[in-house]
Amino acid sequence: MAQAITLDRSSPVPLYFQVAQHMERSIEAGGLPRGTRLPNEIVLAQQLGVSRPTIRKAMEYLVSKGLVVRQRGVGTRVVSPKVRRSLQLTSLFDDLEESGQRPTTEVLSNVIAPAPAEVADMLGIPVGAPVSEIVRLRGALDQPIARLTNYLSAERLMISTQALETSGLYQLLRRSGIQLHSATQVIGARTATVAEARALGERKGAALLTMQRTAFDDHGKIVEYGNHIYSAARYSFQMSLLST
Amino acid sequence: MAQAITLDRSSPVPLYFQVAQHMERSIEAGGLPRGTRLPNEIVLAQQLGVSRPTIRKAMEYLVSKGLVVRQRGVGTRVVSPKVRRSLQLTSLFDDLEESGQRPTTEVLSNVIAPAPAEVADMLGIPVGAPVSEIVRLRGALDQPIARLTNYLSAERLMISTQALETSGLYQLLRRSGIQLHSATQVIGARTATVAEARALGERKGAALLTMQRTAFDDHGKIVEYGNHIYSAARYSFQMSLLST
DNA sequence: GTCAAGCATTTGTCCTGACAAACATGCAAT
DNA sequence: ATTGCATGTTTGTCAGGACAAATGCTTGAC
Numbered sequence: 001m002a003q004a005i006t007l008d009r010s011s012p013v014p015l016y017f018q019v020a021q022h023m024e025r026s027i028e029a030g031g032l033p034r035g036t037r038l039p040n041e042i043v044l045a046q047q048l049g050v051s052r053p054t055i056r057k058a059m060e061y062l063v064s065k066g067l068v069v070r071q072r073g074v075g076t077r078v079v080s081p082k083v084r085r086s087l088q089l090t091s092l093f094d095d096l097e098e099s100g101q102r103p104t105t106e107v108l109s110n111v112i113a114p115a116p117a118e119v120a121d122m123l124g125i126p127v128g129a130p131v132s133e134i135v136r137l138r139g140a141l142d143q144p145i146a147r148l149t150n151y152l153s154a155e156r157l158m159i160s161t162q163a164l165e166t167s168g169l170y171q172l173l174r175r176s177g178i179q180l181h182s183a184t185q186v187i188g189a190r191t192a193t194v195a196e197a198r199a200l201g202e203r204k205g206a207a208l209l210t211m212q213r214t215a216f217d218d219h220g221k222i223v224e225y226g227n228h229i230y231s232a233a234r235y236s237f238q239m240s241l242l243s244t
Numbered sequence: 245m246a247q248a249i250t251l252d253r254s255s256p257v258p259l260y261f262q263v264a265q266h267m268e269r270s271i272e273a274g275g276l277p278r279g280t281r282l283p284n285e286i287v288l289a290q291q292l293g294v295s296r297p298t299i300r301k302a303m304e305y306l307v308s309k310g311l312v313v314r315q316r317g318v319g320t321r322v323v324s325p326k327v328r329r330s331l332q333l334t335s336l337f338d339d340l341e342e343s344g345q346r347p348t349t350e351v352l353s354n355v356i357a358p359a360p361a362e363v364a365d366m367l368g369i370p371v372g373a374p375v376s377e378i379v380r381l382r383g384a385l386d387q388p389i390a391r392l393t394n395y396l397s398a399e400r401l402m403i404s405t406q407a408l409e410t411s412g413l414y415q416l417l418r419r420s421g422i423q424l425h426s427a428t429q430v431i432g433a434r435t436a437t438v439a440e441a442r443a444l445g446e447r448k449g450a451a452l453l454t455m456q457r458t459a460f461d462d463h464g465k466i467v468e469y470g471n472h473i474y475s476a477a478r479y480s481f482q483m484s485l486l487s488t
Numbered sequence: 489g490t491c492a493a494g495c496a497t498t499t500g501t502c503c504t505g506a507c508a509a510a511c512a513t514g515c516a517a518t
Numbered sequence: 519a520t521t522g523c524a525t526g527t528t529t530g531t532c533a534g535g536a537c538a539a540a541t542g543c544t545t546g547a548c
Contacts, residue, residue: 074512
């Protein structure tokens with residue numbers, strides 16, 4: 001199984017990452033049965049011609065992705081394919097993109113205006129400071145799915161409406177050189193008002209999923225505050241957690 | 245700030261973790277202003293009398309908890325207290341426990357029965373195999389908040405009703421020596437049926453949050469499948485994400 | 489005055505070596 | 519048959535050293 005693999009020592013991608021990627025592919029493709037024990041670190045290091053710490057770093061990566069489980073005195077085992085697949089579960093949006101059915105994005109508004117009190121509070125800026133407000137309608141299969149409302153401090157940048165129609169907001173932020181650090185989000189539910197129902201093609205009183213998210217950059221500044229509603233009949237949040 | 249700290253080399257808790265914990269406390273308590281730069285790795289290693297890899301391991305831990313940000317050629321900076329606090333946001337249940345207001349748990353049923361098709365499918369066991377079904381009502385401040393329905397393969401263990409009234413399910417599982425590996429969950433919403441509304445003290449048609457969760461152990465076996473409903477008026481999910 | 493080159497600083501990667509701790513296994517004693 | 523012990527295997531921890539790459543600042547050239 002471990003035939004000659006090619007490590008490129010002159011490549012800028014770190015050795016341990018090359019090793020990790022190779023193992024990841026090998027696990028995913030080779031279809032190692034659940035519980036297969038990998039060779040121990042020393043043997044692997046010799047086989048690949050690297051040092052043990054490099055192997056260990058690669059292993060830590062695989063553990064953090066949930067692909068393998070390590071136990072002192074026992075070894076490294078491959079977790080069941082079923083579990084691995086469940087960890088790769090993605091959101092409906094990702095699923096649609098993957099299957100070629102690009103979700104549609106319609107920009108309902110993209111303006112710069114003085115921040116109202118509530119928004120200024122969430123963004124941590126003075127009331128009345130200029131913020132850009134972006135309202136988008138996401139849809140798929142000819143049906144609306146979500147109404148996304150985002151606020152950014154306007155000092156940062158103005159995002160073109162055209163760009164928003166083709167790329168996700170986070171993708172655009174990253175492309176502008178903004179380093180995201182973390183985010184907090186709150187997921188709740190409520191019944192739709194008449195206006196919300198109309199926007200999402202639902203009936204008044206239908207169940208909606210709500211999500212508020214605040215994203216921070218490396219310097220602790222708030223990059224973005226979002227307030228979103230989703231048609232509960234057509235959308236749900238999917239996520240996976242690793243223990244510890 | 246970095247006065248003589250006490251590292252216990254004979255302690256079973258690893259050196260790097262002692263270092264990490266010390267820094268965590270020192271960051272949290274010392275109230276370092278946002279962006280404070282820590283001494284570099286070499287200096288820290290000398291100050292604490294450990295090697296550089298040990299310091300690095302401690303730093304990796306702090307990065308993974310979102311407390312500091314590292315940048316090659318620049319150094320290690322403490323993230324803003326506001327962001328740190330937001331990363332510690334917990335669920336309503338945790339908040340209640342912390343404030344001494346223990347959430348109440350009423351066990352509505354705790355029986356072993358043959359698995360119906362849907363449950364057997366989710367647990368990955370044959371239809372009709374014995375499963376234990378646990379239904380709990382969670383409440384706080386004299387109001388019901390959630391109805392939690394869990395299924396475990398009955399081979400594993402029978403959990404006493406009494407234990408369920410005082411401890412969380414996951415706590416009990418861990419205490420029984422079951423190693424959780426990962427879980428996947430789906431969060432959605434729908435309107436309450438008459439029965440659900442009655443159970444949660446809501447009106448028919450009120451918005452409910454729903455959550456289905458499947459938990460796996462290290463061997464890829466499914467430990468638990470849960471199907472939960474929450475009063476959206478009194479509960480919401482709160483979580484924080486670190487950008488990779 | 490402005491831009492580029494060079495330099496110091498800092499983290500990232502990689503190596504070698506050594507010992508400790510947890511686990512599984514087989515063997516011996518009860 | 520079962521318990522306990524010794525032993526080998528495997529991952530976990532720690533040390534010390536060396537070089538590479540990214541960043542920010544200073545210096546020098548134009």
